[in-house]
Amino acid sequence: MANVIVGVTGGIAAYKAAELVSLLGKQGHAVRCIMTDAAQQFITPLTLQTLSGNPVYTSLFQIQESPEWQVEHIGLARWADCMLIVPATADFIGKVAHGFADDLLSTCVMAATAPVFFAPAMNDQMYANPLVQRNIAILRDAGYGFIDPVEGNLACGTSGKGKMASPQQIAAVLETLRKQDLQGMRIVVTAGPTREAVDPVRYITNHSSGKMGYAIARQAANRGADVVLVSGPSSQAVPANVTVVPVQSARDMFAAVQEQYSSADVVIKAAAVADYRPKTAAAQKIKKSDGDMVLELERNPDILAWLGEHKQNQILMGFAAETNDVQQNALGKLQRKHLDFIAANDVTQQHSGFGKDTNQITVYGADGSVTALPVLAKEDAADRLLDLVLQLYQARNK
Ligand code: CTP
Numbered sequence: 001m002a003n004v005i006v007g008v009t010g011g012i013a014a015y016k017a018a019e020l021v022s023l024l025g026k027q028g029h030a031v032r033c034i035m036t037d038a039a040q041q042f043i044t045p046l047t048l049q050t051l052s053g054n055p056v057y058t059s060l061f062q063i064q065e066s067p068e069w070q071v072e073h074i075g076l077a078r079w080a081d082c083m084l085i086v087p088a089t090a091d092f093i094g095k096v097a098h099g100f101a102d103d104l105l106s107t108c109v110m111a112a113t114a115p116v117f118f119a120p121a122m123n124d125q126m127y128a129n130p131l132v133q134r135n136i137a138i139l140r141d142a143g144y145g146f147i148d149p150v151e152g153n154l155a156c157g158t159s160g161k162g163k164m165a166s167p168q169q170i171a172a173v174l175e176t177l178r179k180q181d182l183q184g185m186r187i188v189v190t191a192g193p194t195r196e197a198v199d200p201v202r203y204i205t206n207h208s209s210g211k212m213g214y215a216i217a218r219q220a221a222n223r224g225a226d227v228v229l230v231s232g233p234s235s236q237a238v239p240a241n242v243t244v245v246p247v248q249s250a251r252d253m254f255a256a257v258q259e260q261y262s263s264a265d266v267v268i269k270a271a272a273v274a275d276y277r278p279k280t281a282a283a284q285k286i287k288k289s290d291g292d293m294v295l296e297l298e299r300n301p302d303i304l305a306w307l308g309e310h311k312q313n314q315i316l317m318g319f320a321a322e323t324n325d326v327q328q329n330a331l332g333k334l335q336r337k338h339l340d341f342i343a344a345n346d347v348t349q350q351h352s353g354f355g356k357d358t359n360q361i362t363v364y365g366a367d368g369s370v371t372a373l374p375v376l377a378k379e380d381a382a383d384r385l386l387d388l389v390l391q392l393y394q395a396r397n398k
Helices: 012-025 045-052 074-080 088-098 105-110 124-128 128-143 167-177 211-222 250-261 303-309 326-336 379-397
Strands: 003-007 031-034 082-088 118-119 150-153 159-163 186-191 196-199 203-205 228-232 242-246 268-270 276-278 297-299 315-322 340-346 358-365 370-378
Touching: 003 012, 003 045, 003 074, 003 105, 012 045, 012 082, 012 167, 031 045, 031 074, 031 105, 074 105, 074 196, 074 340, 082 105, 088 105, 088 118, 088 128, 118 167, 124 128, 124 159, 124 250, 186 211, 186 250, 196 276, 203 276, 211 228, 211 242, 211 379, 228 250, 250 268, 250 303, 268 303, 268 379, 276 315, 303 315, 315 326, 315 379, 326 340, 326 358, 340 379, 358 379, 370 379
Parallel strands: 003 031, 003 082, 082 118, 186 228, 186 268, 228 242, 268 315, 315 340
Antiparallel strands: 150 159, 196 203, 276 297, 340 358, 358 370
16 A cells, blocks of 8 residues: 555645545555645645645645655655545646656655655636646646546536546556566456357346456556456446456357466456357247247356366456355365365345345365455455465465
């Protein structure tokens, strides 16, 4: 988790800085806030102090009150892993672009060696003004990051591009700073449902959205792993720096995973693979008749069981989506499929299961370990699963 400075300048979007500070705290980051004089016209230091749990810095000349650092702007700048300017007014952007450093926040930005991101918020005409755009270009060229504003209703009563990005979008830039602790690992992730053709227009499938598998692939790539995502049909956005192999049926997925297996260090099987497929997929559309219809199904290969049988040194993590006897079923799969971990969840629970953004997982390890995770966003749950995989990988490769 990172040390983050949130620098607040004077715009109406300053109130959203409070939400950002709260969000960053919940995500486990340490946050310190710096406010310009103008920012304090919009929200009070007390708000940010309460939400960050740290003193708020408002003046270059605060040193006597806060003896923590000898030279405050340098100390703060050194402490930060990242600085976020939220909101960034046209004035502040212009000031930094031209090298002015006449208050605590601008001196800190000047002294920072950590990445600095600006989240502009202003009237759409101001944002479109060529001077503002030129200043933004100057800062981009100098290596500063921007979290671009979006279209929306603006405080001045108009609507257009100038509304600050959401606190969630701003917090997401920290993902790009995450330490690259999975570098050198090749991870194959499977995600989504499979589709088993009945005829050219019909298929059998399940409710899997692919969210969990995509979250694992995204987080693994963010942490520097070389990631291949073998995905059944899913509407999830393709994560950056991930090689996606799209598949339809369980047999397609089996072939794709087999191809990747020998070069994989880790396989995480989050896909909901259909256990059965229609015995024959009709070449032409099946026409209805008056009577009932019987569809004969045959077993699909169990991909994970095959991986377990042919394991060399790969770490295998399976998923068990259960509706009852979660622990017993999960442990059965762990043993039967020769897994290193099984991530089990009860899909009948409110916070877990198909299409949800959260999950409550308990991970059982082949060494007898049990890790009960709380209800977490799928991204955070993905990170915790990857932490477990990394621990085992490091123990094996000491
Ligand atoms: N799995 C697989 N190939 C299959 C079926 C499942 O690779 N044909 C993988 C899933 O990706 C998941 C794990 O096996 O990681 C558990 O899937 P599940 O269908 O719940 O397990 P089964 O052993 O098939 O048990 P059951 O159907 O009795 O619940």
